[in-house]
Amino acid sequence: MLMHKYHRLQLALLPHRVFWGEIALSLFFSLIIFIPSTSAVDVVRFQNRSLTVGSSLPGVTTTYTVGMQFTTPTNTGSLDMNFCIDPIPYMPCVPPAGLDVSNAVLSSQTGETGWSLEILSANHLRLTRAPTVASNVPSTYVFSNIVNPTFMAHSYAIRMTSFASTDGSGTQIDVGAVTTQITEAIMLETQVPPVLLFCLGQAVSDNCASTSGGNYSDMGFLSDEDTLSAQSQMAVGTNATAGFVITVNGSPPAAGNHVFGVQTTPTLSQKGTTQFGMNLVANTAPAVGIDPDGASGNAVVALDYSQPNHYMFHDGDIVATAPNVSLVSRFTVSYIMNSDPNLHAGVYTTTITYICSGRF
Amino acid sequence: MKRFSSIVGTALVLLVMIANVLPVSAAASSSGLTITPRKNLNINPGQTVNDKLTIGNLNNSADLNITMNVIDFTFLDNSGSPKLLLAKDAPQTAWSLKPYINLPQSIVIPAGQSRTVPYSITIPAGQGAGSYYSAIQYGTGSSEGGNVSLSASGVSLVFVSVPGVVKESMTLKKFGAYAVDKDGISGKYVFIATHKVNQLGYTLQNDGNVAEAPVGSITVKYMFGGKKWNIENANASSSLALRGQPRLFTACLESSEKTTELGGTVTKAKVCKQPSLWPGRYTANLDVFYGQNGNNTHEVNANSSFWYLPLWFVASVLALLTLIGIIVTLIIRRIRRAVRGPSYGTNRR
Numbered sequence: 001m002l003m004h005k006y007h008r009l010q011l012a013l014l015p016h017r018v019f020w021g022e023i024a025l026s027l028f029f030s031l032i033i034f035i036p037s038t039s040a041v042d043v044v045r046f047q048n049r050s051l052t053v054g055s056s057l058p059g060v061t062t063t064y065t066v067g068m069q070f071t072t073p074t075n076t077g078s079l080d081m082n083f084c085i086d087p088i089p090y091m092p093c094v095p096p097a098g099l100d101v102s103n104a105v106l107s108s109q110t111g112e113t114g115w116s117l118e119i120l121s122a123n124h125l126r127l128t129r130a131p132t133v134a135s136n137v138p139s140t141y142v143f144s145n146i147v148n149p150t151f152m153a154h155s156y157a158i159r160m161t162s163f164a165s166t167d168g169s170g171t172q173i174d175v176g177a178v179t180t181q182i183t184e185a186i187m188l189e190t191q192v193p194p195v196l197l198f199c200l201g202q203a204v205s206d207n208c209a210s211t212s213g214g215n216y217s218d219m220g221f222l223s224d225e226d227t228l229s230a231q232s233q234m235a236v237g238t239n240a241t242a243g244f245v246i247t248v249n250g251s252p253p254a255a256g257n258h259v260f261g262v263q264t265t266p267t268l269s270q271k272g273t274t275q276f277g278m279n280l281v282a283n284t285a286p287a288v289g290i291d292p293d294g295a296s297g298n299a300v301v302a303l304d305y306s307q308p309n310h311y312m313f314h315d316g317d318i319v320a321t322a323p324n325v326s327l328v329s330r331f332t333v334s335y336i337m338n339s340d341p342n343l344h345a346g347v348y349t350t351t352i353t354y355i356c357s358g359r360f
Numbered sequence: 361m362k363r364f365s366s367i368v369g370t371a372l373v374l375l376v377m378i379a380n381v382l383p384v385s386a387a388a389s390s391s392g393l394t395i396t397p398r399k400n401l402n403i404n405p406g407q408t409v410n411d412k413l414t415i416g417n418l419n420n421s422a423d424l425n426i427t428m429n430v431i432d433f434t435f436l437d438n439s440g441s442p443k444l445l446l447a448k449d450a451p452q453t454a455w456s457l458k459p460y461i462n463l464p465q466s467i468v469i470p471a472g473q474s475r476t477v478p479y480s481i482t483i484p485a486g487q488g489a490g491s492y493y494s495a496i497q498y499g500t501g502s503s504e505g506g507n508v509s510l511s512a513s514g515v516s517l518v519f520v521s522v523p524g525v526v527k528e529s530m531t532l533k534k535f536g537a538y539a540v541d542k543d544g545i546s547g548k549y550v551f552i553a554t555h556k557v558n559q560l561g562y563t564l565q566n567d568g569n570v571a572e573a574p575v576g577s578i579t580v581k582y583m584f585g586g587k588k589w590n591i592e593n594a595n596a597s598s599s600l601a602l603r604g605q606p607r608l609f610t611a612c613l614e615s616s617e618k619t620t621e622l623g624g625t626v627t628k629a630k631v632c633k634q635p636s637l638w639p640g641r642y643t644a645n646l647d648v649f650y651g652q653n654g655n656n657t658h659e660v661n662a663n664s665s666f667w668y669l670p671l672w673f674v675a676s677v678l679a680l681l682t683l684i685g686i687i688v689t690l691i692i693r694r695i696r697r698a699v700r701g702p703s704y705g706t707n708r709r
Contacts, residue, residue, distance in 0.1 A: 045659065052654040056402060067656075086592060087649050088577045154593075155575045157649070178657040179575060179649045195622065199392030199418055200500075200512035208392035208418035220507075232510055239620055239627035240397045241597045243545075245441045253507060298631075300543045318441060323544035324597065325620045325629035335508055349507055357495065357515035358397025359440035360571075360600045 046160060046176035047071055048138060058150045058182045059098055063107065064143045066158065070112060070134035071174045077131035077166040079115065080159075083123040087157035087177035095123035098150030104143045111139025128166045134173075148182060155181035194240035197328065198356040204233045206294055206330050222339040222348065224272045229288040230335045234354055236320070237296065237328035242359040244299075246320040246331075249353045252276055252313065253337070255346025260337070266310035275338040276350075277311025280319055280331045285309045289334030298322050299329035311336050319354075389425055390471065391500040391512040392418030399518045406485035413516065415467070415498065416474035424469040427499040428477070432456045433517070435605040438563060439545050442517060444495060455569075455603055457481065457494035457518060481520060489524025489652075490569035491603065493517065519571060519600070526570045526652050530601065530660060533563040535646050537666035538610055552667045554674075558632045560591065561610045562646055564660065566601040573598045574660065576648030578611055583641040589613050594648050596630050639673040642666055 047069040054062035070076065083101060084093035104125060106117040112134055115127035127141065149156060157180075162173045202213025220228050238244045253260040253276055261274040269275065269285055280301040282291045292301060299322040304312055311334070320331050337348075394416035403409050417424035432453045436443040445453070452458060463479035479496075498514045538561030540547035549561060560578050573595060580589040591611045601607035612632035620627045643665045651657035 049657045050651070050655055051657060056653065086577060087575065088647050091577055091590065091592060154598075157575075176657075176659070177649060179651055180653050193414075194397055195394050196397040196514060197392075197394045197418065197622065198512060198514050199390075200510055201391060202510075204392070209420050211391060211419060211422075228507075230508065232508075234512070235392075237622050238397060239622045239629075241629055242398070242440055242599065244397070247444070249446060298544055302543070316443075316446075318436075321441070321543055321545060323540075324631065325618065325622075325627055327620055327622060337507070349509065351509040351511055353499075353511040353513055355444060355497070355513040355515055357442055357444070358517060360398065360442065360517055360519075360602070 045071065046162075046174050047136070049160070049176050049178045051158060051178035051180050053148070053180050055148065056180075056182055058148055061145060061147050064146050064158075065140055066143070066160075066178060067138065067140045068160065068176065068178075069136050069138050070162065071136070072162075073133055073135065074173060075131040075164050076112075076134040076162050076173060077129060078163045078168045079127040080161045080163070080168045081125040081127070082159040082161075083125075083156065084159055085151070085154055085156050087159060087179055089159055089161070089175055089177070093123075093159070096149035096151040096154075096156040098147065099123055099156070100147035101125055101143070103145045103147075105145050107142040107144045109139070109141050111137040113139075115141070117143075126168055131164055131166065134162070151182070155179045194238070194358070196236075196238045196240065196244060196356065196358055198234070198236045198246075200232065200234040200354055202232050204235050204330065206235060206328055208235050208328070222337060222343060224339055224341040224343075227269050227271055227286050228337040229286045231289055232333045232335075233330060234333070234356075235294065235328050235330040236299070236322075236356055237294075237326055238322070238358065239325050240358050241324055243322040243324045243326060244356060245318055245359055246354055246356045248278070248313070248317055248319050249315055249355060250351055251315065253348035253350040255344065255348045258344040258346055258348075260348055260350075262313045264312060264314045266304055266307045266312050268309060269311060269336050269338060271338050272340055273338055274340050274343060275311070275336065277313050278333055278335045279305045279307065279311050280333055281306055281308050282332075283309050283334055286336065288336070290332040292320075292329055292331050294329035295327035296322065296329040297327075298324065299326045301331065321359075323359075389500070390417050390419030390422040390469075391424075391510075393424060393426070393469075393498060393500065393512075393514050394418060394474070395498055395514040396516050399516060401481065401518070401520045403481060403483045403520050403522060405483050405487045405489075405522060405524070408480055408482040410478060410480045412476040412478050413463075413496065414474055414476050415469060417469040417471060420472040422471055424471075424500065425466070426469065427466045428463055429465070429497055429499075430458050430461050430463070431495050431497050431515075432458065433493070433495045435602045435607070438606050438608040440599055440607075441545075442495065442515075444497075444515065453494075455490070455492045455494075457492050457520060460484075460492070460520075461494065461496075461518070463496065481518075483520070483522055487522055488569075489522050489526045491519065491521055491571040493519045493571065493602070521570070521652070523653055526568065526655055528568040528570055528572065528651060528655060528658060530564045530566050530568070530572055530574065530650055530658065532646075532660050532662050533565050533606055535562040535662045536560070536644070536664040537642075538608075540610070550666060552669055554669060554671055556634055556637050556670075557642075557666065557668060558613050558634055559610045560594075560613065560644055560646075561608055562594070562648075562660075562662070563606055563608050564601055565606045566603060569603055570652055571600045571602050572650045573600050574609065574648040574650040576646070576660075578647075579645045580613060581643050582638065583643070584638075586638075589635070594646065637668045639668055639670060642668065 201211030
């Protein structure tokens, strides 16, 4: 009887004899069938939080004006203010070096008032009052006599938390943070200034101490039976954390009003066609160029210019890049020129400018 | 006497001929330089800031002739690569520093030496608050001759923040696991990763008039608990989102410190390393802040998830499910035979 009911259920749901395949696939897809959730969630915290620092010079004594609006209309007896590098409340609080609030004074308060200041440590303040229902009015609190951090490499924050109690204990009500940064820097001797190193020539040493061959390439006489080729080199390195980018800029070779055709997509060298292009790798057709070398492990040639025996040229293209700190890399640029039999006679020349810049 | 004069005259003629035949070699010019890639300044309206640019000549045998000029730039894509507006007729951008920068037009740096070049930026009184930026281009010139003349230029990106009430607006466009390409810059978001994920990414659209560098952290958790990743700095490189840019920020799930020695200086930088991941689902929480001094602090909070399903794991799961299916089928058939008798299954059509 039981088997008969099972058999009827099986026929109703899975009429095919081979059902285990569907079950297996169903189990697999059931594990992953859900819409990937990427949601921007508006966190309900203190509203309209702001921070105005009187002076952004490191180490000076100045005023901090904190603006905010309480979100939860409930009895509020204390407002914690913790000065940390990281604004995230559940991350460990590391005070910014040099900051000192131990002599802070609550100079003025507007909006939600009645607070008195309690100093807990060099980076921790607390406002306390008799628990009163907090309204949503804009509030500002001016603290004078706060010593700015000398820490300049990163922003820092004031983490704020409100409580019903008067001593910062118990369940938190509203939370939030404000951030700021010391921006007018005094160069500290321990800081290493970022540097970008770049050189160009027909041949360059890997530390750019010397170049040879001048800054031009004479490719010879154009012919529809031969491919002209030449090469140049450039070396680049940086200790900037954002890395570097090199772009190629210029116009196709031209003789007066007669402009050479260029390939704007990677193309094989073809004799008998009007063609000008370049790449930054070793080639066999024709035999020109060298693969990038140098100590860098993260500097790479742009994809369009990294295909052997494929050449192109487009004004403004990125030809090489590094995403972060990079030791010196040396790139060899290969140029090719082909011409068709009907090419207008003349001396075809161009100036190619390689521009190296940091990234942001 | 006549003979002496003849000899002297002949010598003079020969000298002139030789001088015309031999090429006059121009003094070689260096094209190797070191520059500061980026400058960040905070200037009040009505204030002038005097700063210095340090330029080095890497060539030990030739002087470096530099021409300097200011060019505007914007963003190229969602990365941190600048798009330099080099055209002579390029319109001035709304954030251009061209009207406010004063710097020398040229300088010569002796072989193997460096020079500091003073320049100033004056922000007019009444100038609106916000971010202003342009690039200082250092041109080394090109040699005449040949089909292809080459020229090298370096660029310093100069960012000026004018304090005051600004318009700030950063909207989250996407957040999740990010698989970078070989260049370490481009890539794509992934929901199902077959290779180990070592970076999280988030894209913020900047519609304000301030170049923003958000700060905050990312937390990643595994579906079955255990190890949790706290990425303490979600913008370790202090990358900027320029005005109008949809900027991609990435953060390493795990990182190690890399020491780099360049030009006699030692720098430490964080580089991503491959994390140890188990196959399965991971959830991530993003919590970043941005805001200028004197303005509201804004917070961007989002959740996302991704799967790490390496091919060996998928193959193993499919094989296991197949095996389970076969076993279940065999068991059911045996049960049916036991219930209905030995003849069951032989005459069914």
